């Protein structure tokens with residue numbers, strides 16, 4: 001029987017693991033990976049105490065710090081598939097088959113990238129449909145590409161692609177781009193970039209690889225077609241809360257509703273922190289801090 | 304037995320770095336092709352894997368797309 005099972009290996013989960021172990025609580029941590037979402041970031045420049053570090057190197061520092069703790073049980077790579085009430089506490093089922101009995105649970109499972117959910121997206125995944133411009137932009141050298149989504153991630157993807165592609169479309173559903181103004185200026189200044197507003201992606205098509213994209217011009221309702229070789233999807237993210245749905249209260253976006261003073265959820269014995277919660281600011285330092293708040297509160301709760 | 308290991312990568316791809324770290328950790332010799340620069344390698348990669356994402360790893364002709372520790376361990380017979 002554990003005192004605490006932490007679910008998640010991002011900055012939130014890792015910070016919680018370190019605090020849980022140091023508080024000498026009997027703690028287990030389950031994680032798909034270490035580092036979480038920013039692991040693919042080319043450079044993190046705001047992790048307090050480190051001027052600049054690649055996402056990958058940063059993730060390694062988190063993992064090393066976590067593994068240096070004594071008396072912490074780590075289940076990685078594995079995933080929690082279900083949390084249910086069991087006696088006085090909870091049972092956490094893992095994809096790998098184990099079942100962990102625990103008095104308390106901290107959910108720090110962050111969020112995952114949204115898909116477009118349109119015809120062709122799945123069929124051409126990896127065959128022109130891509131989700132990481134930092135990784136795959138060079139493969140689209142001298143090709144025509146499009147980025148779907150005009151937030152910060154979408155704008156960054158356009159900049160990555162402009163280094164290689166001969167033409168980059170940026171499609172945004174609303175009537176303006178929302179990302180960083182300075183990045184927008186850079187894109188507008190490039191003769192290779194073309195911004196299409198009020199455009200809703202409808203279908204990705206091709207033969208062996210992607211050859212084009214259909215979108216709807218929202219004001220007129222007309223369907224238009226672009227000839228292109230690559231579609232980079234940057235349409236935001238959704239919280240990984242599915243496995244506790246029905247157990248704790250979620251808001252309309254699927255985020256776990258927490259008390260921001262203690263990180264408690266609607267169900268006694270379950271805490272949540274980081275991007276999976278309804279925290280307003282989604283940042284590495286914030287996730288770590290909130291998860292630490294949760295562990296300290298859990299410690300008081302168990303006393 | 305020595306495996307012939309090739310990795311097609313880009314300099315900015317995190318999963319490529321993870322794969323290379325994995326090889327180094329397990330003393331696996333590998334040949335790297337930077338498909339951001341090397342057009343011939345890029346074409347070869349697409350032809351072998353029938354897709355457009357990195358990393359592509361070729362272990363004695365077996366093609367693995369992306370980084371998966373368990374798949375690499377299986378292909379290289381690492382416990």
Ligand SMILES: Cc1cc2nc3c(=O)[nH]c(=O)nc-3n(C[C@H](O)[C@H](O)[C@H](O)COP(=O)(O)OP(=O)(O)OC[C@H]3O[C@@H](n4cnc5c(N)ncnc54)[C@H](O)[C@@H]3O)c2cc1C
Pocket residue numbers: 007008009010011012013030031032033034035036037038040041043044045046047078079080081108109110111112240243273274275276282283284285287
């Ligand atoms: C490309 C990119 C760059 C970013 N750059 C920055 C930056 O420079 N600075 C900054 O402050 N923020 C940045 N952010 C935001 C930051 O990454 C997030 O706020 C942060 O990752 C949230 O941390 P978290 O621990 O709450 O969740 P996540 O980082 O999302 O981690 C979730 C963890 O839970 C695991 N998990 C998910 N489901 C399960 C399950 N069912 N069972 C077990 N484990 C599970 C995952 O494997 C992962 O380890 C960036 C985000 C992105 C996408």
